[in-house]
Amino acid sequence: xxxxxxxxxxxxxxxxxxxxxxxxxxxxxxxxxxxxxxxxxxxxxxxxxxxxxxxxxxxxxxxxxxxxxxxxxxxxxxxxxxxxxxxxxxxxxxxxxxxxxxxxxxxxxxxxxxxxxxxxxxxxxxxxxxxxxxxxxxxxxxxxxxxxxxxxxxxxxxxxxxxxxxxxxxxxxxxxxxxxxxxxxxxxxxxxxxxxxxxxxxxxxxxxxxxxxxxxxxxxxxxxxxxxxxxxxxxxxxxxxxxxxxxxxxxxxxxxxxxxxxxxxxxxxxxxxxxxxxxxxxxxxxxxxxxxxxxxxx
Amino acid sequence: xxxxxxxxxxxxxxxxxxxxxxxxxxxxxxxxxxxxxxxxxxxxxxxxxxxxxxxxxxxxxxxxxxxxxxxxxxxxxxxxxxxxxxxxxxxxxxxxxxxxxxxxxxxxxxxxxxxxxxxxxxxxxxxxxxxxxxxxxxxxxxxxxxxxxxxxxxxxxxxxxxxxxxxxxxxxxxxxxxxxxxxxxxxxxxxxxxxxxxxxxxxxxxxxxxxxxxxxxxxxxxxxxxxxxxxxxxxxxxxxxxxxxxxxxxxxxxxxxxxxxxxxxxxxxxxxxxxxxxxxxxxxxxxxxxxxxxxxxx
Numbered sequence: 001x002x003x004x005x006x007x008x009x010x011x012x013x014x015x016x017x018x019x020x021x022x023x024x025x026x027x028x029x030x031x032x033x034x035x036x037x038x039x040x041x042x043x044x045x046x047x048x049x050x051x052x053x054x055x056x057x058x059x060x061x062x063x064x065x066x067x068x069x070x071x072x073x074x075x076x077x078x079x080x081x082x083x084x085x086x087x088x089x090x091x092x093x094x095x096x097x098x099x100x101x102x103x104x105x106x107x108x109x110x111x112x113x114x115x116x117x118x119x120x121x122x123x124x125x126x127x128x129x130x131x132x133x134x135x136x137x138x139x140x141x142x143x144x145x146x147x148x149x150x151x152x153x154x155x156x157x158x159x160x161x162x163x164x165x166x167x168x169x170x171x172x173x174x175x176x177x178x179x180x181x182x183x184x185x186x187x188x189x190x191x192x193x194x195x196x197x198x199x200x201x202x203x204x205x206x207x208x209x210x211x212x213x214x215x216x217x218x219x220x221x222x223x224x225x226x227x228x229x230x231x232x233x234x235x236x237x238x239x240x241x242x243x244x245x246x247x248x249x250x251x252x253x254x255x256x257x258x259x260x261x262x263x264x265x266x267x268x269x270x271x272x273x274x275x276x277x278x279x280x281x282x283x284x285x286x287x288x289x290x291x292x293x294x295x296x297x298x
Numbered sequence: 299x300x301x302x303x304x305x306x307x308x309x310x311x312x313x314x315x316x317x318x319x320x321x322x323x324x325x326x327x328x329x330x331x332x333x334x335x336x337x338x339x340x341x342x343x344x345x346x347x348x349x350x351x352x353x354x355x356x357x358x359x360x361x362x363x364x365x366x367x368x369x370x371x372x373x374x375x376x377x378x379x380x381x382x383x384x385x386x387x388x389x390x391x392x393x394x395x396x397x398x399x400x401x402x403x404x405x406x407x408x409x410x411x412x413x414x415x416x417x418x419x420x421x422x423x424x425x426x427x428x429x430x431x432x433x434x435x436x437x438x439x440x441x442x443x444x445x446x447x448x449x450x451x452x453x454x455x456x457x458x459x460x461x462x463x464x465x466x467x468x469x470x471x472x473x474x475x476x477x478x479x480x481x482x483x484x485x486x487x488x489x490x491x492x493x494x495x496x497x498x499x500x501x502x503x504x505x506x507x508x509x510x511x512x513x514x515x516x517x518x519x520x521x522x523x524x525x526x527x528x529x530x531x532x533x534x535x536x537x538x539x540x541x542x543x544x545x546x547x548x549x550x551x552x553x554x555x556x557x558x559x560x561x562x563x564x565x566x567x568x569x570x571x572x573x574x575x576x577x578x579x580x581x582x583x584x585x586x587x588x589x590x591x592x593x594x595x596x
Contacts, residue, residue, distance in 0.1 A: 043352050044342055049456075051570040054341050155453040158347075179488050183481060190477050272349040 008264075009248065010035040012072030014062045016047040018276065019154070019214030020078030021283035023103065026241030027076065028263045031248055035264040037070035040280075041296070043271035046154060047081040048125025048213070055127065056086035060093035061296040067094045070266065076244055077102040080212050080236065081125050084133035099247060106243040107210050107236030108137035114232040115143060115208040121195055122147040124212030125154065134212055146204060147212070148195040156184045157215040158279065162222075185222045192226045210234040218283070267291040306562075307546065308333040310370030312360045314345040316574065317452070317512030318376030319581035321401065324539030325374065326561045329546055333562040335368035338578075339594070341568035344452060345379040346423025346511075353425065354384035358391035359594040365392045368564065374542055375400040378510050378534065379423050382431035397545060401512070404541040405534030406435035409508050412530040413441060417502040419493055420445040422510030423452065432510055444502060445510070446493040454482045455513040456577065460520075483520045490524045508532045516580070565589040 011034050013024050024038055039062050041047075047055050059082040066072040075098055077083045077090060083102030091100045111120045120143050122134040129149040138145035156162065161180035177185060199206050209231055211217060217235050224233065269276040273291035280288035309332050311322050322336050337360050339345075345353050357380040364370040373396055375381045375388060381400030389398045409418045418441050420432040427447040436443035454460065459478035475483060497504050507529055509515060515533050522531065567574040571589035578586035 043348060045347075049343075049573070050341060054569050151457050152450075152453050152459075155450050159449050161450075179484070183484055183488065186477070186481055186484075190481065271352050275347070 008033050008035055009073040009251075010037060010071050011074045011076060011244070012036075012063075012066030012070055013038045013076045013078050014041075014059065014066060014082070015039075015079040015214060016041050016058075016082065017045040018042075018280050018283050019157075020076075021280050021288070022214050022217050022235075022237040023076060023078035023240055024265075025284050025286075026238050027244060028265075030241055030245040032263050034248070035266075037066055037072060037266045037268070039066060039268040039294070040270070040276060042269045042276060043296075046125070047079060048127045048151070048154065050081075050127060052085045052127075052131070055082055056089035058082075058296075059086040060089050063090045063093050063100075065268070065294065065296060067098055070268075073098065074244065074247070075100045076240065078214055078237070078240065080104065080214065081127045084124075084128045084131040099251075101240065101244055101247065103214070103236045103240045104133045104137050104212075106239040107212065107234055108134065108141055108143070109243070110234045110236070110239035111138060111145075111208050111210050112141040112143060114234060115206075117205045117207045118142060119144045119146075119199070119204040119206040120208040120210060120234075121145070121199060121206045122210040122212045123150045123153075123191065123195070123216065125149060126151050128212055134210060144204060145210075146195065146199050146202065146206070148191060148198070150191045150213075152187050153191075153219060154213065154215045156187060157218050160282075162218050181222075184219065185225070188219060188222045189226045192223070196228075206231070208232045208234060211236060214283075268294045270294060270296055306331050306333055307371040307549075308335060308369050309372045309374060309542070310334075310361075310364030310368055311336045311374045311376050312339075312357065312364060312380070313337075313377040313512060314339050314356075314380065315343040316340075316578045316581050317455075319578055319586070320512050320515050320533075320535040321374060321376035321538055322563075323582050323584075324535050325542060326563075328539055328543040330561050332546070333564075335364055335370060335564045335566070337364060337566040337568075337592070338574060339568050340570065340574060341594075344423070345377060346425045346449065346452065348379075348425060350383045350425075350429070353380055354387035356380075356594075357384040358387050361388045361391050361398075363566070363592065363594060365396055368566075371396065372542065372545070373398045374538065376512055376535070376538065378402065378512065379425045382422075382426045382429040397549075399538065399542055399545065401534045401538045402431045402435050402510075404537035405508050405510065405532055406432060406439055406441075407541070408532045408534070408537035409436060409443075409506050410439040410441060412532060413504075413506040415503045415505045416440060417442045417444075417497070417504040418506040418508060418532075419443070419497060419504045420508040420510045421448045421451075421489065421493070421514065423447060424449050426510055432508060442502060443508075444493065444497050444500065444504070446489060446496070448486075448489045448511075450485050451489075451517060452511065452513045454485060455516050458580075460516050479520075482517065483523070486517060486520045487524045490521070494526075504529070506530045506532060509534060512581075566592045568592060568594055
């Protein structure tokens with residue numbers, strides 16, 4: 001790994017699992033000169049089905065690890081559930097000099113910029129939806145938001161019943177899909193048909209869908225096909241990376257520039273590093289190696 | 299709750315979540331006069347995707363809670379993953395006077411009793427399959443076993459995309475199934491078609507399928523339809539309860555008899571008791587109330 005030749009900030013990225021690697025991927029594309037430390041709390045995932053108190057305790061442990069042991073100057077909470085339920089707990093767990101950014105506000109900003117009808121849909125995990133964090137953030141921007149929990153989508157992505165990488169095209173619509181991909185497409189249609197019917201019954205006219213979970217970008221092709229044509233899809237990973245880089249540009253001189261060096265990446269997990277390395281590359285879009293096991297005491 | 303009028307043992311039942319309530323249900327049916335303490339380590343579920351070391355640490359904490367704080371004389375590890383990977387760790391964590399029984403050996407005993415071809419299939423979580431605990435237990439009984447991980451089945455059961463209770467009939471085969479149930483049936487067929495093809499390619503002639511996860515009994519009707527007619531299905535919850543009651547009969551005088559009293563049940567969870575009460579009744583087949591939150595320090 002080539003070290004950058006100028007002082008560069010360390011950005012700590014936290015997720016309950018691998019999904020946040022989609023945020024890291026978007027960050028690297030925009031700020032390749034930064035140093036990154038990513039931790040996935042894989043021993044205790046998924047957060048999406050757990051209570052606020054438990055999520056806050058777990059997330060604060062990971063945040064302290066990134067700041068105290070990895071020297072993070074910035075924290076990106078690349079987990080919708082932790083952003084929705086525990087952002088304040090995380091900010092309290094680290095010194096106030098550390099900038100903490102979650103994925104909810106950037107996602108709501110992007111929805112605000114995209115929607116012309118001012119009605120948006122949000123799909124997310126059970127805990128994120130129960131928190132109504134997206135609905136509140138959208139409402140603060142003058143949007144009406146209808147949220148739906150889609151608990152089967154994360155397991156389907158982790159089982160690999162998706163196109164093989166983030167950018168693979170779907171099979172032609174006429175061609176029969178492989179049976180696992182057809183299952184995933186039907187699950188997505190069941191959830192979105194219910195959501196669209198609920199929206200219609202409430203008199204909403206949504207033109208935008210927010211992907212409120214970092215696993216969902218891997219399902220973007222099947223999600224697009226299940227929506228009315230022209231519906232805009234907001235990927236909160238992309239929106240968060242964009243907002244984080246804006247923050248870096250404000251704080252740093254010289255401003256970040258694209259370089260030819262490899263990014264400086266450190267990976268940590270609280271459980272099986274083999275699984276992390278195997279699944280992680282699917283989300284990061286590049287090999288994930290040298291994952292170190294850490295014990296957060298849980 | 300009526301107290302039984304004679305000395306009765308306390309049976310501690312442990313699972314990572316709610317699934318083990320199918321084992322408790324089978325136990326209550328056979329030994330209603332015992333006292334039961336059930337703990338679901340819901341803050342840290344699922345175990346099926348985690349490493350052996352992490353599973354062993356978590357399971358030992360729950361086992362000690364049941365023995366030291368709830369006075370359990372017997373421990374039933376109603377979690378296939380913990381039974382497969384951590385039974386020895388659990389036995390070491392509690393006094394040797396406590397009888398510890400897992401679900402693997404009873405399941406293999408039942409498969410041995412059921413199979414005439416001596417070839418059996420096992421479906422389970424990823425971690426249970428990677429341990430090959432069922433294959434080893436079957437081999438020790440002269441059976442050949444082929445195992446397959448089915449990671450989507452637990453999320454489908456927890457999402458409720460099954461018939462509404464354990465014993466609901468499926469819709470008539472000709473009738474169109476509700477879309478969620480049709481998805482579950484197709485997922486089951488995809489997994490079992492792969493397993494049956496693998497078995498055929500290895501020259502096996504299986505006549506028995508072991509349900510190696512306590513969530514799977516809720517899928518029994520759709521599993522039956524995806525198998526060749528006449529295939530026997532072993533429910534390890536039933537087998538374990540049977541074996542535990544045999545153990546009780548051996549240890550106790552007078553032998554257990556059916557009584558008219560309500561069973562004495564205490565429930566504990568490490569996360570959201572609301573969710574436990576809501577989902578738990580689906581597995582237990584009776585209302586689950588008064589669940590107490592416990593902190594195992596994780």
